[in-house]
C-alpha cells in the first residue's frame with residue numbers, strides 16, 4: 001500500500017504547528033514556490049489521525065501547484081490542514097495561533113478558505129498575518145470564491161462543447177449537475193440563462209427543489225445523476241466520482257465540473273479517454289476561485305474585472321490541453337499534468353539562469 005512518504009515527492013517544506021493553549025494542531029505543506037508564493041486553502045477537518053492529515057495536505061498542496069501552473073498564475077502550490085472538528089474546536093484563539101504559524105513562513109505560504117473554513121475565519125487569521133486571502137469584501141478580501149469558480153467552470157464547459165460539437169452554445173444541450181452548492185447552483189444558473197436543459201441531484205432536497213422551480217430542472221436520485229443520458233455530466237460535489245463503477249455507466253460525451261479530485265485514481269483519466277469521453281481536467285476548469293484569491297496579492301489590490309478576465313482564459317487553456325492530448329495521444333488528464341510540469345520546469349530553469357546572484 002502507498003504510505004505517506006511516497007507522497008512526499010518534491011515538496012519544498014512541511015511545517016507542523018502546535019499551540020496547546022489554543023488547541024491548535026496544523027500542518028502546512030509547500031509543494032513548490034517556483035512560480036511564486038504557495039497559495040492554497042486551509043482545510044479544517046476531524047482527521048482520524050495525524051498520518052491521514054499529512055497524506056491529505058501533501059496531496060492537496062501538490063494539486064495546488066499544478067492548478068496555479070496551468071492557470072498561468074505566478075503562484076506556487078501549498079495547502080494547510082487544521083486537525084479538529086470545525087464546529088466544536090474553532091475558536092478565535094485557535095485561528096489567531098494559526099495565523100501566527102502562517103506569518104512565521106514570511107509569505108512563502110498564503111492561505112485561503114477550504115472545507116471547514118469561511119471568509120469570516122480568514123478575517124480573524126488575517127489579524128495575525130498579511131498572508132491570508134478570501135475574507136469578505138467588507139474585511140478587505142474578495143469574498144466567496146464560488147462565484148468565479150462557477151463562472152470558470154461554465155466557460156470551461158462551453159470550451160468542451162465547442163471542441164466536441166463545433167459550437168459552444170449551451171442552448172438545448174442537456175447538462176446533468178451533481179451538487180447544487182455554492183458552485184453548482186451558480187453554474188446551473190449560467191447554463192439556464194443560455195437555454196440548457198438541466199438535470200440535477202443533491203443530498204439537500206431544498207436545493208434541487210429550487211432548481212426545479214426556478215430553472216425548470218429535472219431531479220434524479222443521487223446514485224443516478226452520473227448515468228443520465230446527457231451531453232455533459234458536471235460533478236460539483238464530491239471527489240472520486242469517476243471510478244471503476246461509474247465510468248462504465250456514463251452516458252455523456254463530456255465530463256466538466258468543479259469538484260476537486262474527480263478521478264479516483266490517475267488511471268481513470270485514461271479510462272475516460274478510452275471510453276471516448278472528453279474530460280476537462282478538474283484542476284484546470286475549477287481554477288476560477290484560485291484566480292480570484294490570487295488576485296488579492298496584486299500590488300494594486302483585488303480587481304474583480306481583472307480576475308474575471310483571467311478566469312475567462314480557462315476555456316483557451318482547456319482547448320490547448322485538448323490539442324496536446326491529441327498530439328501526444330495521451331489522456332486530457334495526463335496532458336494537463338504535462339502542461340503544469342513544463343511551465344514549472346521552464347520557469348525554474350529561467351530563475352536559475354537569469355536571477356542576479358548576490359555577492
Ligand code: NAI
Pocket residue numbers: 144145146147149178179180181182183184201202203204207222236237238239258259260286287289290
Ligand atoms: P458546497 O459545499 O457549497 O456544495 C457542495 C454541494 O454538494 C452541496 O449542495 C451538497 O449538499 C452536495 N452534495 C454532497 N454530497 C453529495 C452527493 N453525494 N451527491 C450530490 N450532491 C452532494 O461546495 P462548493 O463550494 O460548491 O464546491 C463544490 C466542489 O467544487 C467541491 O468539490 C469543491 O472542492 C470544489 N471546488 C470549489 C471551489 C470554490 O471556490 N468553492 C474551488 C475549487 C473547487
